[in-house]
Amino acid sequence: MSASPLFPPYSAIVTTLRAAGCVFAEDEARLLTAAAGTPAGLLAMVERRVAGLPLEHVIGWAEFCGLRIEVDPGVFVPRRRTEFLVEQAAAVAPPGAVLVDLCCGSGALGAALAAALTGAGGHAGLYAADIDPAAVRCARRNVTAAGGRVYEGDLFEPLPATLHGRVDVLLANVPYVPTEEVELLPAEARLHEARVALDGGADGLDVLRRVAAGAPHWLAPGGHLLFETSERQVPQAVDTVTRSGLAVRVAECEERYATVVVATRPG
Structure with a gap:
């Protein structure tokens, strides 16, 4: 050079x-x-x-x-393995889908999914939310550029009530690292990303439980909830969303060490 x-x-x-x-x-x-x-x-x-x-x-x-x-300082850095989640979402999104990106961080997932759907039926709206003000400030630049809106608050709480029962694709990149394992993460994540974006509670599934409980009220009939989890958490994660009345399948990508759960509200 x-x-x-x-x-x-x-x-x-x-x-x-x-x-x-x-x-x-x-x-x-x-x-x-x-x-x-x-x-x-x-x-x-x-x-x-x-x-x-x-x-x-x-x-x-x-x-x-x-x-x-x-990506601003302190904001969760989107992982390349999570591209698999976006790919799975694009595969199930209907034409003109209503999209929601929860725990959005930088807004990377929502922006990428919106871009993937351009020219393939597009989308009818992109909405994103995060509880971390720094993430929201960052996401607003990325998501607004993709034609979406970003809200600050806890999970579904800040989303417009008009989305009840209308969401076709719900991306939820929830934190899933068990609390006692956060200190074992690489220093880049442990020291420089918001803990709220990493710590999933005692077993890593606390936030997922809350998302799964609320998802049926927000998903459209036939709508999909997609989230990433670790391979060893799959049985508990599947049980969690099944208890919420969603039909579940698991997709894996060995090359990227990615495991994605796709949960669907019955039509």
Whole structure:
């Protein structure tokens, strides 16, 4: 990569990142160099990355489903494995679907699903919600750009009452890490993402239980609730949504280590 003589040599940046434990040092060096406006800015960004901040928080965005999603400091970084959840949602969304993205974080899932449905029947509305004010501020930029609206509040609470019984696809990227395991997460997540986006309670399913309990009241007949979970949590997660009267199937992607539960309200 060519760079202005005033900028640190690309090879020096790679060496610094690699020494800090960055596995994809070459790729990160390219992204940091492209994002930096000045040599001083680049050095500051490299320092932040070396200090352990997620790359996405340093450069201000993450690639997700081919989109550039803005990600502010402290906001949950969308994982590439979660692209599988969006793919599963796109496969079941009817033409002109009403979409809701709960626990939306940056709004990546809703924005990506809306983009995936463009030209394939589109959607009749995208709504997103999160309890974290920082996430809501970030999501408003990503979701508004996708033609949607973002609300601040606890799960379904802030959503318009007019959506009762009308939601065709409900994405709920709920936190599912058991409380005692949060401290075992990589430092990038544990130290730099909001705990509310990670901690799912004693068994990791507390938030899911609340979503499952409310979903039948918001889903349209034949509407779908989709969420990600860990492989070992599948039996309990399936039981949780089944108890709410939803029909369930489980989809897995070994390549991305992703497990998605698709729960459907009977038509």
